[in-house]
Amino acid sequence: MQTARKVEHFLEDPNLSAPLRQIAQKVFDKKRITPEEGQLLFEEGELGFVGALANYIREARHGGRTFFNRNFHVEPTNVCLYTCTFCSYSRLIKKREEGWEYSLQEIMDIIKKYDDEPVTEVHIVGGVLPQYDLQFYSDLFRAIKAHRPGLHVKALTPVEYHYIFKKAKVSYEEGMQQMLDAGLDSMPGGGAEIFHPEIRDQIAGGKCSGEQWLRIHEIWHELGRRSNATMLYGHIERFEHRIDHLEQLRALQDKTGGFQTFIPLKFRNQGNQMSHVPESTVVEDLRNYAISRIYLDNFDHIKAYWPMIGRNVAQLSLSFGVDDIDGTIDDTTKIYSMAGSEEQNPALSTRELVNLIRAVGRNPIERDTLYNVVQDFTDHVFEEDEQFKGYMSLPVVN
Ligand code: V47
Numbered sequence: 001m002q003t004a005r006k007v008e009h010f011l012e013d014p015n016l017s018a019p020l021r022q023i024a025q026k027v028f029d030k031k032r033i034t035p036e037e038g039q040l041l042f043e044e045g046e047l048g049f050v051g052a053l054a055n056y057i058r059e060a061r062h063g064g065r066t067f068f069n070r071n072f073h074v075e076p077t078n079v080c081l082y083t084c085t086f087c088s089y090s091r092l093i094k095k096r097e098e099g100w101e102y103s104l105q106e107i108m109d110i111i112k113k114y115d116d117e118p119v120t121e122v123h124i125v126g127g128v129l130p131q132y133d134l135q136f137y138s139d140l141f142r143a144i145k146a147h148r149p150g151l152h153v154k155a156l157t158p159v160e161y162h163y164i165f166k167k168a169k170v171s172y173e174e175g176m177q178q179m180l181d182a183g184l185d186s187m188p189g190g191g192a193e194i195f196h197p198e199i200r201d202q203i204a205g206g207k208c209s210g211e212q213w214l215r216i217h218e219i220w221h222e223l224g225r226r227s228n229a230t231m232l233y234g235h236i237e238r239f240e241h242r243i244d245h246l247e248q249l250r251a252l253q254d255k256t257g258g259f260q261t262f263i264p265l266k267f268r269n270q271g272n273q274m275s276h277v278p279e280s281t282v283v284e285d286l287r288n289y290a291i292s293r294i295y296l297d298n299f300d301h302i303k304a305y306w307p308m309i310g311r312n313v314a315q316l317s318l319s320f321g322v323d324d325i326d327g328t329i330d331d332t333t334k335i336y337s338m339a340g341s342e343e344q345n346p347a348l349s350t351r352e353l354v355n356l357i358r359a360v361g362r363n364p365i366e367r368d369t370l371y372n373v374v375q376d377f378t379d380h381v382f383e384e385d386e387q388f389k390g391y392m393s394l395p396v397v398n
């Protein structure tokens, strides 16, 4: 295996420092690296080095398989009472009259538009406003399940849950049970940002703490359900904050095993309060994917969210530890295009996505939200008249 030979080469490389060689040995032996070693990778690990280690792990786990799913996003509102400095939905940025606030019926009308589409998941998340409370979301999830029982509802984050449970005066445990009963299937990874209070207090506008975010996921996992995790990087955080974040996710995953995929989110600097903060380079984005893959040895998947980093970097990421690409999308949400992503109209048909993955020598596999294989597109021949509109979802806030 070529990727293994590359790692073996590092074990003998006199130009590498002893601590970096030791990390390569650990990766080769499938052993866990420590927080100090993670910090060292961020400080000294060159792209070629961390990339080869991450690719070795990725290929050992998944070979060339690259997962994607067909989903669409619904954002009930793009106005928010919180003041996250990186977000274009924040009340400091968005005046209420500039936004939308959909009723339950309007959301159902959006969902019904996909009735004839081969989508398997709806991803629901948006700003936080008082009318979107526990009752509203319980009614919404029930209405979706009544209309299309097979559609997987991946909805809301601890940011909303913390807010709506507090407002309804129910405990996290009671609240998550009510969501489960109403039809919630899984939780997306948003709202994590950076857990460490030194950074979170400056950027996260008074929303739930890192501890609360982790606790709500833990309770959800204890109910036997799955969720994702994200990290918003490349702004005012330092490497030690990224390691702290990854370490807390790894520790919770040891406890519950409930996380499915980790999605690093590159900070985009337009249309928000942090426009003066420069964005990370592509080299740093790829290093961050790779080090995340190396560090999170108990996560099955690392996902690239292509609307945010662009198609070319998404293709590159598949050689730096990423095995999962989100998703197939409709241009219905705006937060990343508003935040400065080069993908201003991020629609990608299933055929385009499959070709994007194949073009870099990987095997496209359509999955459902829980990573059951829906269809292997490796050798699929698209018919001329085959209409796969498959939509990719755009962001989500929180
Ligand atoms: O938590 C907001 C981020 C996240 C900006 O679980 C920004 O499958 C960069 O979590 N620059 C929401 N990022 C998106 C999200 C997500 C996306 C795709 C798939 C899944 C999943 C989850 O978007 C927020 C926040 O970290 N965000 N503004 C910005 N200016």
Ligand code: SF4
Pocket: 080, 081, 082, 083, 084, 087, 088, 089, 090, 091, 126, 127, 128, 159, 204, 205, 207, 397, 398
């Ligand atoms: Fe609101 Fe989420 Fe934006 Fe923060 S990131 S302002 S909680 S929508």
